[in-house]
Amino acid sequence: MLGSPSIHSASFNEPSREAEKEVRRPVTAPEPAAGDTAPQSTHPEGRVVLDARDISRALTRIAHEILERNKGAQDLLLLGIPSRGVPLAHRIAEKIAAVEGGSVPVGSLDVTMYRDDLRLKPARTLLPTEIPADGVDDKVVVLVDDVLFSGRTIRAALDALNDLGRPQAVRLAVLVDRGHRELPIRADFVGKNLPTSLVERVRVTLADTDGTDAVVIEETGADR
Template sequence: MSETIVMGPAEVRRALTRIAHEIVERNGGCEGLLFVGMRTRGAPLAQRLAREIAAFEGAQVPIGALDISLYRDDIHHLRAQPVVQSTDIPVDVADRPVVLVDDVLYTGRSARAALDAIMDLGRPRSIQLAVLVDRGHRELPIRADYVGRNIPTARPQAVQVRLLEVDGRDEVALITPGEEQP
């Protein structure tokens, strides 16, 4: 197994700053916006985006955290259930532009689950998707509106986003399985 660091702390920071600006630009400001981070690592990313926007726009975008465990489509395939975390969304999603935030976009199945989870809470005006990394290999017709970095990958590879809040450091690693080199 070999690991390559494809984004370091500065690159993560710059990508988030750019996404924050893109969100404000695309939405013509941040009126009514709601950021919803998908647990686990989408939640701190949503907070960081909101902090960026607070810094350059002076406005506080409300932040929620979403757990999608109850909406997954693979319950029959797993050997153990994932731990259900709380879903904490401080405002009503109805009629708001909602930005879903996650660390990696891969098959699109988690994003699909998140869309259903949000819709069950109300009828947002729109839902946009922001991800730090898009690694390709979609299995559903889903795309991200904001992407920090496109990283071409092979399926057996893994992309691991590590964040200060969860993992103690900011970086994105590309992991390639294989025999240990002697």
């Protein structure tokens, strides 16, 4: 469905900042074994692990968990991390509004200039940062992103947030947690825990940006 023949080559050529993590990572000793056993169904397009309805259910649960944890919607501010985190933040906000009434402020937080690998690639295009007029001070900020992997994006987001003000608390909501953390960071709200191998690539597509809602696992190391 989503798979175009270009996906494999795209992960090597296009300068997406997320995509290169798999590429730059040397495949170390344990991985070849995992590569042999892990792929249950190896479609060239990859394997769909969440479809549109799964994603919708996961986001509904996250919305409820955020409300339960926060004891309501007061002081909440959802900040999506571009690009996929932003539409996810809007969807969670809609679901929270449907339960609680009223509306939850949503913004976006670009972390490009705070990344620790900024110097490793050509200067990158900045993505929009939009902070609601009230700012982040004394808000309960929920960072929203599509996939939690090394944790480096979230570290960058925490630094970016630090320059914007002092929230009452910062929480993290992700659609997929694929493991392999490189920093002491964890998510408060997880749509789905997805054990993966390092040679795999997790792709989230959303109707807002890509036409369809899906989470797909692709093999990138297979042809290397």
